[in-house]
Amino acid sequence: MSEEATPPSPFSDPASVAVVGASADPAKWGHWLARGALTGEDRRRVYLVNHRGGSVAGRIPYATLADLPEPPELVVFSVPARVVPEIVDQALELGVRGLVGISGGLEDDYELARRVRAGGARLLGPACLGLFDADTQLELAWGRFEPGALGIVSQSGQVGLELARLAAEAGIGVSRFVSVGRQADVTLEEVVGELVDHASTRVVAIYAESFGDGRELVRTVTRLTEAGKPVVVLTVGESPAARSHTGAPASSLEVVDAACRAAGAVRVRTPAEMIDLARYLLLTVRPRGNRVAIVGDSGGQGAVAADVTARSGLRVTPLPAVLAARIEAGLPDAANAINPVDLAGGGEQDLRSYARVVRELTGSGEVDAVLLTGYFGSYGEDTPMLRETELGVVAEFGFAVHRTGIPVVVHSMSADSDAVRALRDCGVPTYHTVEAAAGALGTAASFAPPCPLPLVWGSAAPVGEGYLAARDLVASAGVRFPAGVAVTDRESLLAAAERLKPPYALKADFVAHKEDTGGVELELKDAMSAVWSLEDMIHRLGAGTYVLEEMDTRQGTVEIIIGARRDPSFGPLVVVGAGGTDAELQRDTTIELGPVDTERALTMLRRLRCYPLLDGWRGRAPLDVKALAETVAAVSSVLAGCAAVAEIELNPVRVGADGVLAVDAQLTRAGEERT
Template identity: 55%
Template sequence: MTTLDVFRAPESVAVVGATDNPAKWGHWLARGAVAGAHRRRVHLVNARGGQVLGRRSHPHLDTLPEVPDLVAFAVPASVLAVGVRDAVALGVPGLLAITAGIEDEAAIGDVIAASGTRLLGPNCLGLYDASSELELAWGRFTPGALAVVSQSGQLGLEIAGMAADAGIGVSRFVSVGSQLDVCAAELLADLAHHETTRIVAVYLESFGDGERLLDALDRLREAGKPVLLLTVGASKAARQAARSHTGSMTSGIDVVDAACRTVGAVRVDTPSQLIDTAQLLMRCAPVRGRRIAIVADSGGQGAVAADTASRLGLTVAEFPPEVQERLAARLPSHAAVANPVDLAGAGEEDISTYASTPAVLADTCVTDAIVLSGYFGSYGRDIPGQQAAESEVARAIGSLAAERALPIVVHSMAEHTDTVGELRSAGVPTFTDIEAALRAVETAHRFTQAPRPRVPHASAAKHRVAPGAGYWAARGLLADAGVPFPAAVHIAPGTPDPRAAMRSLSAPVVLKADWLEHKTEHGGVATGLHDADALGAAYDDMVARLGSHGYVVEEMDRRTDVVEVIVAARRDPSFGPVVVVGAGGVQAELTQDLALELAPCSHDTARAMIRRLRSWPLLSGWRGSRPVDADALAAVVVAVSQLIADRGDLGEIELNPVRVSPEGALAVDALVIATAALDSPPRT
């Protein structure tokens, strides 16, 4: 038995705090434990002894006839620590602690860490395993194939309940609570070999060791078990703490999305979207593309479906003439045979039309999924004499989807009818909301996209960057990493006359205050200086306003067809280094057009990030301008990603702007912040 087997298939269970009072946790745990008494030995512990649920209870753990594999505590916070110590002293392998409101969780953690006992919780809602009939949780569960691992017990119960309503049920439910010992990553990795689990639903509010979590999600992907992740919060606090512009514009959600892309998981926004997608994944063939065919028995419903699909990023392409001709041959003359298809009453004349029309589309390879929208599912309810025929069509739709390995999704005006049940039994997902149906199609499609390659990154710094390093030092560090910069000269603090710098540079030049993090905001940049006198005047002005510090004189980029881009990197507390590319310049925070991935990244990943930007048309040649060298920009992204990954002493890197033209990329400002400097105020 592995260390986690006691939470999945224990041979004996004890419930401490068992009671007959149905308003208390001890009753629900005891009831669930007793329900599995035919699978394992069950012991109930109640300090007063006597009978609980018609069974003998024991006053204390040490009065049990054996040391149980798993002990579940439903006791007040004030006595949990004593109970844990007693269980550890007896050598109990696994503990489940429901108890919340504990003043000193760390003390319990210390007891567990010094023992061989594993603890799930505290502050959790328990666990359930359908295959072993282990139920130690509040609520009731319907067996199925969806595993639920949730940091919020109640939200996990909501997901489990919604799964039951959708007819897919739960294979395993674990509320992780405070994760004082057993963590979500361990439980997820354990599900890779859980035979009854086909899909995994995860709700997390914090991610802890992100690398360990990614390893677990990788295992699930390799086992062919899609992971749907629900999380919350764009980490406002993290954005406020960032020193770079990019750090303040990217959020924890951006990083989670990048992590999901890396391991092939998919983040969802709501429990409903999670269950809708799980239903589709459970019942359908993979959605291999974004092309959608819509078949409706109402012009209005078809139009709404088409608009919704387009808004969700699905493609509603008009069918080619030969496909329209085949449809027209089977439908009334006034039917619409483009996309969406309007049956125009054909289903009322011949209910088999609901199956024969999708069959035509399935034969033509014009779509990656078919959505049937409208009244189907309601005939048997409203006209009982048609139930048999409608059920037969439902089975035909299911057979068609299975034979052609083509997802067919039904949006029905009916919710709980015999036909809806027939559709689901036949492997056809059904929805009462068209947006839910189409969003599930779009979300499921994301699972067919290849995961990003994971590249190991450094866990500690081999070097140290000075916390107060300015632009000149940042230039040198980044140039050594492969980032191109214009030619420049450094002017040391206290230099009375900077004009000698012009001898080695080509005019015009730019004067920059070396030490300022955000130079433009403080008047620390002077551009278009065409001669030594102009440089001297700008220098005297800056020294008078900003002080006698170090300055940089740099050749001004005069290339045409230039687009300004931001390239940056930072270190996420859970998932480590990340890299960002986006629209740059002084309007970067206004547009907030960014793409983020875990670092380091490959050149192909960098190119894909660039193409994701809303501003990609500006880079690829907008209104007659020449396309910029996107490969040169991608090389900068890769260099920055590798630098942040290799150097654990670097907390943030920002190049803004990187000026990209058809002739290549040049970084003309750089900010490097040491990890040690992130807690100090910015230099102004």
């Protein structure tokens, strides 16, 4: 490979820009593109192109790109789809390095992208809403942007603009905005990667409907989180109707959550939640844990806040008696500091009570965050003589956060008072609803360090069909199965029965859903019972290979399901959950990107609702969780190492105090559909 440095992206700080389709009509894209491009004219040369002539923003546009005094470095076009190929050809002939395609409805986006790449250029879009970069005064998009610290990368242009507008309403400016559109050439992952070294970007918001090379995106997002730039992801898929409007396959929300965990990012559900969280991340530190103290001057608001906070995954637990007594000192007799802390009118009597209580809590070592709820922020607005006192309390909050590193979040009944603005200025996130405040705090507390994503290898060695092939493949990685022998008729079964201990299980090797099709018989007490079952199965299912196995007769076992499959974007996944015949009904599963090691598998198991059954529920002996985690890791490594396998499922895996036995296995080969 060449040792030469990669040239800077033409989409970051081009020396010259041409707007093709520039328009004087404010209702047209060409107007906004021309207007935005001219805001950076003191940094770069800007050319407007419109074959109809006239005047645009006080300029006479050029008729074609060929008429420009120099080849522009970047061309943005908003023209009818039928003339796009001609515009692109003109640009490539001039040596243009970058094109931004606002236009949509093209016959073949990817053929256009191929031509652009062959011409030595790159294409953003088509069908995108443009880009904005505060650092370089590059504005080629609809709307107006206030400079700030939030980077927005969106597959949907409209969602991206909604995020930018919500951010502006929340007092958050945008550092860089990129709408990637169809991603025919430049991908979302590439654009996100450019934010790692983008000077003014401190928080990154990503809206994606499909993820392309998801594992590479995970590595890119990991670089952002390791650089101290939190990443917030918004996607769709909870509703069957919420399909990718680009037509690209979408990954399930569980898979996206697993990818976020691997990268140290978090997922939110709505644009409003995304901006609420961005406001928090841009103003203050993330909680070190999930213990929250709630403070209010109204018992009702405190109780509502406690419920909302608990639903956000945070813990509102009673404060130690000594701390509660210190807080209650000086408050009205009706005050209660158990948690929530109810000032019971103490805030009205003396606003400085808020400051004292917050100081006590942030300095106690007993909480990871403080949520203030109710009227604070409105005192000075409604009673001007209290304005200065309230602002003084605000300063105390800021000092407490700075001194202790314990974040304070405020839900205020005022949306935009002097105190509310002062709170934000001193690093205290403020929200007009308690659910927004608690939601942002809860999501901020859910950030975790990224987990290094292992490289995925993959042998192309072929694999067989049926239960025996699945069993042998997984057993080669150390997974234990009951002793078993392949049989085809009465004689081979009788010979096998002499080598195995009853009771027996008899399974049809070539049947996938054995219980649904009568392809399995259990609790066969002797050889003749097994013979009769074999003859019945052959009559019903046909001749073929069957498997005679010893039964797992251990008592007190728990049934678990372990699976591994390939996601179109994120590659190997591993799934573990409550197993047995009711697995689909219980829906108690968790997913991680694979392969996983034993420690990661243990983390997965602890997330399950059924985990207490493995860990000594109601005085029972703990089961061999370590062996189960090793089995999960082994299954994940088998799939990652065998490109010929699309999916593996072990169900049930029976976990006892003395180890783990997988008693059924099924695999789907690459290119086959699961039956």
